[in-house]
Amino acid sequence: MNATITATAKYIPKNILSNKDLERMVDTNEEWIKSRTGIEKRHLVDEDEATSDMCASIAQKLLDKSQKSAEEIDIIIIATSTPDHLVVSTAAIVQDKIGATNAWGYDIAAACTGFIYALETGAKLIESKKYNNAIIIGADTMSAIIDYEDRNTCVIFGDGGGGVLIEKTHNDYGVLDSILHTDGSGSKFLTIPAGGSRNPASNETIKNKMHFVYQDGKTAFKHAVNRMAEVSMKILQNNSLSPDKIKLFIPHQANKRIIDLTAKKCGLKEKQIFINIENYGNTTAGTIPIAIDEAVNNKMIIENDLLLLTAFGGGFTWGSMLIKWGNVN
The missing domain is CATH 3.40.47.10 (Thiolase/Chalcone synthase)
Structure with missing residues (x-):
């Protein structure tokens, strides 16, 4: 038995920080950023948005696409380096926001590799046959931890996230x-x-x-x-x-x-x-x-x-x- 992806979703904040914008903030220029990184723009959350808000939106989209109820979710694993809080996991906040009353979950801190770590972990839990449905999300509010006077980092990072719903399959699909x-x-x-x-x-x-x-x-x-x-x-x-x-x-x-x-x-x-x-x-x-x-x-x-x-x-x-x-x- 494998764990297979059955739905996908993402959340992209509406605010855009372009290379032109960064020209006015630090010692750089639009062409230099594009030639060195390939980046033309990045998105930033609103002042009242945090990582859990992005993740809750992603999770709800996964439920809508899969036509599953929140109560059918067994596990929520969120890969993030920018949790809302240090003590309470982002997964716990998302579980409450979407009403997944039967789910347990936690965060994984593995930086940019976090989503692969989380998907591997979720897949193994599904393959254990104890659980049926898991939401796996990778999301970060990098604007909360970036110094916009440091051109070495501020030109690179943006906010956003995505996720998948995984469930068991007896076909050879999946991880x-x-x-x-x-x-x-x-x-x-x-x-x-x-x-x-x-x-x-x-x-x-x-x-x-x-x-x-x-x-x-x-x-x-x-x-x-x-x-x-x-x-x-x-x-x-x-x-x-x-x-x-x-x-x-x-x-x-x-x-x-x-x-x-x-x-x-x-x-x-x-x-x-x-x-x-x-x-x-x-x-x-x-x-x-x-x-x-x-x-x-x-x-x-x-x-x-x-x-x-x-x-x-x-x-x-x-x-x-x-x-x-x-x-x-």
């Missing part, structure tokens, strides 16, 4: 394989220095802007290309698949140059690669589920197609996942 890794020695290269138990909030941490994302861009770039390519090629090898058997390759949308180099290393053709970074920037855990929903809506994947996911993020975390596409609402 076929995955490879997941963590290397904590990379934690210092992409992090938020303060706000946790290591450096609790203080006047000093606020003054020194330690509650914003810090990124060693060159180190993260190098590791992202190498690690995503390695696990993508390995999962193909493990399943005796050549690159041409993949219908659609959906990498984490961190930087177009990273995507292009990763795909080239894997021997994938341009028509196989999904890219939408120009419209949203890097939404961290949200990039892959947003892309999956857009691919479904644009009829880029159909029943029996093979889908390859890969991501790399802070931690370091990285992984790949092979999915055989089934019937999706």
Whole structure:
């Protein structure tokens, strides 16, 4: 028995921050941002919106598309680096917002790889035969943790998220394989220095802007290309698949140059690669589920197609996942 995706959804905030807007905020220009990252714009939440609001909207769309009631949901897993609160999980807030009274859930903190981690975890819970329906969401409100005076990060990140409903199937659809890794020695290269138990909030941490994302861009770039390519090629090898058997390759949308180099290393053709970074920037855990929903809506994947996911993020975390596409609402 496998766990298969039966519905997809996304939430994109309405506010747009363009490259032109950023020209007026930091020392950069529109063409430089586009040439270095592939990004043309990113979306930002309203002042009264938080990650749980995006996730609740995604979850409700999944219920509407699948025609399931909230009471039929057994599990809610949310991948996010920007929860509403540190103690209460975003999944708990979403469970209450949508009325999923029979569901339990939790958050996964794995940065940009979070959605793949969450989907793997949810799939295994479904395959255990104890649970029938799980909502898996990746979403981040990156604008809450970005310093808009730091051009190294503010040009890259945006807000948004997406999700899937997974349920059991006796067909051969669903998650076929995955490879997941963590290397904590990379934690210092992409992090938020303060706000946790290591450096609790203080006047000093606020003054020194330690509650914003810090990124060693060159180190993260190098590791992202190498690690995503390695696990993508390995999962193909493990399943005796050549690159041409993949219908659609959906990498984490961190930087177009990273995507292009990763795909080239894997021997994938341009028509196989999904890219939408120009419209949203890097939404961290949200990039892959947003892309999956857009691919479904644009009829880029159909029943029996093979889908390859890969991501790399802070931690370091990285992984790949092979999915055989089934019937999706």
